[in-house]
Amino acid sequence: MRAATLLYHDVVPAGEPESSGFSGPVANRYKLTREMFNAHLRAIVERQQLSCATATQVLAGETTKNAPCLFTFDDGGVSSLTEIADRLERLDWRGHFFITTDRIGDPGFLSADQIRELHQRGHVIGTHSCSHPERIDALDDADLQREWSESSAVLTDILGTPTWCGSVPGGFFSLRVAIAAQRAGMKLLFNSEPTCRWSRFSELHIAGRLPIVNHTSPAMAATLAAGDARTILQQQFVWAGKKFAKAVAGSFYRQASEWYFRRQPQPT
Numbered sequence: 095m096r097a098a099t100l101l102y103h104d105v106v107p108a109g110e111p112e113s114s115g116f117s118g119p120v121a122n123r124y125k126l127t128r129e130m131f132n133a134h135l136r137a138i139v140e141r142q143q144l145s146c147a148t149a150t151q152v153l154a155g156e157t158t159k160n161a162p163c164l165f166t167f168d169d170g171g172v173s174s175l176t177e178i179a180d181r182l183e184r185l186d187w188r189g190h191f192f193i194t195t196d197r198i199g200d201p202g203f204l205s206a207d208q209i210r211e212l213h214q215r216g217h218v219i220g221t222h223s224c225s226h227p228e229r230i231d232a233l234d235d236a237d238l239q240r241e242w243s244e245s246s247a248v249l250t251d252i253l254g255t256p257t258w259c260g261s262v263p264g265g266f267f268s269l270r271v272a273i274a275a276q277r278a279g280m281k282l283l284f285n286s287e288p289t290c291r292w293s294r295f296s297e298l299h300i301a302g303r304l305p306i307v308n309h310t311s312p313a314m315a316a317t318l319a320a321g322d323a324r325t326i327l328q329q330q331f332v333w334a335g336k337k338f339a340k341a342v343a344g345s346f347y348r349q350a351s352e353w354y355f356r357r358q359p360q361p362t
C-alpha cells in the first residue's frame with residue numbers, strides 16, 4: 095500500500111502562533127497561517143490527477159490512485175476544528191487528527207466535544223500519546239505502553255468507538271514503539287519517515303509521512319501531495335541527516351534547534 099501523506103500541525107491567524115497547539119519557537123515552526131494553508135490547498139487542488147483519501151479507504155482498498163494524498167494533523171490543537179476541518183470539507187476531503195490526550199480541554203487544544211464533532215463530520219481521530227513525551231522511544235516499557243493504551247482508552251471513551259490509529263510524537267519511531275502501539279489495539283501507526291510506502295509489522299500497518307513546515311511553499315506541498323519520487327528522495331536525505339544528528343547529539347540537538355528557531359522570525 096502507498097499514500098502521499100502530508101504531515102501538518104496547526105493553522106493559525108497571522109501573528110497568533112500561540113492560539114493553537116503547543117507553544118514555543120520549535121512548535122511554531124510547524125504552524126501555517128490561514129493564508130498559507132489556503133494557498134497549499136489551492137495548489138494541491140490545481141495539481142492534475144491527484145486524489146485525496148482517508149486511511150480507512152486505503153486499508154479497504156477503495157482508492158483508485160496508486161498513491162492517494164492523505165492529510166494528517168498532529169497534536170490536537172483547537173485549529174483542527176476552527177480552521178482546518180471546514181477548509182477540507184469545502185473540497186469534500188477529510189483529515190486525520192492525532193490528539194495529545196493529556197491536553198484535551200486545555201487552552202489552545204480541542205475539547206472532548208470538539209473531538210467528537212470532528213469524528214461525526216467524517217474525519218479520522220487517532221492518538222498522539224498521552225503526554226507527548228520528548229523521546230517516546232526512550233521510555234521504559236511500562237511508560238511507553240501507558241502512553242498508547244491510556245490515550246487510546248480516553249479517545250475510545252469520547253468517541254464510543256475503538257481507537258485504531260495513531261501518530262508517533264516527535265517522529266521518534268522504533269520497533270518497541272510500534273509493538274506497544276499494537277498492544278494498545280492500533281491497526282495503523284503513522285511515523286515521520288518521508289516515504290509513501292506502507293509497511294506491516296504483524297497486524298499493524300506502519301505509514302510514513304511528508305513533513306510540512308511554515309515555509310513549505312504551496313508548490314512544494316502540491317509536489318509532495320502528488321507523491322513526486324525525486325522530491326521525496328530529497329526529503330529522505332534531510333531526514334537521514336536529522337536522525338543521525340539526533341542519535342549522536344541527543345538532547346543537545348533539541349536545545350540547539352530551540353536556540354536556532356528562537357532566533358528565526360515567527361510566523362505571521
Ligand SMILES: [Zn+2]
Pocket residue numbers: 168169222226262263264
Ligand atoms: Zn506532535
